[in-house]
Amino acid sequence: MGLDAQADIYTIPTVDVDLALIGSYRFSKTEIDEIDIAGLTITNPIETTLSIHEWEAGVIASKNLGGFGVPIIPYIGVVYSDLQGDVDVNLSMVDLDEDIEARDNVGLRLGFDATPLKDLTVGVDVKLIDQTAVSGKISYRF
Numbered sequence: 333m334g335l336d337a338q339a340d341i342y343t344i345p346t347v348d349v350d351l352a353l354i355g356s357y358r359f360s361k362t363e364i365d366e367i368d369i370a371g372l373t374i375t376n377p378i379e380t381t382l383s384i385h386e387w388e389a390g391v392i393a394s395k396n397l398g399g400f401g402v403p404i405i406p407y408i409g410v411v412y413s414d415l416q417g418d419v420d421v422n423l424s425m426v427d428l429d430e431d432i433e434a435r436d437n438v439g440l441r442l443g444f445d446a447t448p449l450k451d452l453t454v455g456v457d458v459k460l461i462d463q464t465a466v467s468g469k470i471s472y473r474f
Contacts, residue, residue, distance in 0.1 A: 392407045453472075
């Protein structure tokens with residue numbers, strides 16, 4: 333479950349760059365079949381649950397490069413983020429509970445969106461420093 337938000341706040345007129353505030357929140361809860369805690373590997377425990385709360389807030393700068401026939405909008409930004417979670421391993425007679433938290437809280441966000449057709453948008457998002465992730469997206473507006 334999650335939520336993403338973006339609010340355009342200012343356009344720098346001399347270079348036509350848009351500034352926006354961004355934010356997101358994610359919650360996930362999953363069952364794990366194998367876990368390794370401090371060198372102890374546990375396979376098929378009775379119950380192993382991983383719960384994670386993740387959020388970020390920051391600012392991005394983007395520019396519409398429409399001169400290629402297809403509108404392409406690259407962006408770059410800086411965020412403050414945090415991740416906290418919990419791993420609960422139930423082994424019947426032993427219950428292990430481990431807290432998880434982010435080591436780095438400031439991150440870099442970059443990527444682009446392109447609109448090759450009127451209602452079709454494709455893009456790539458990259459997250460660096462506080463986490464390492466690359467994701468692709470395709471959306472079609474009906």
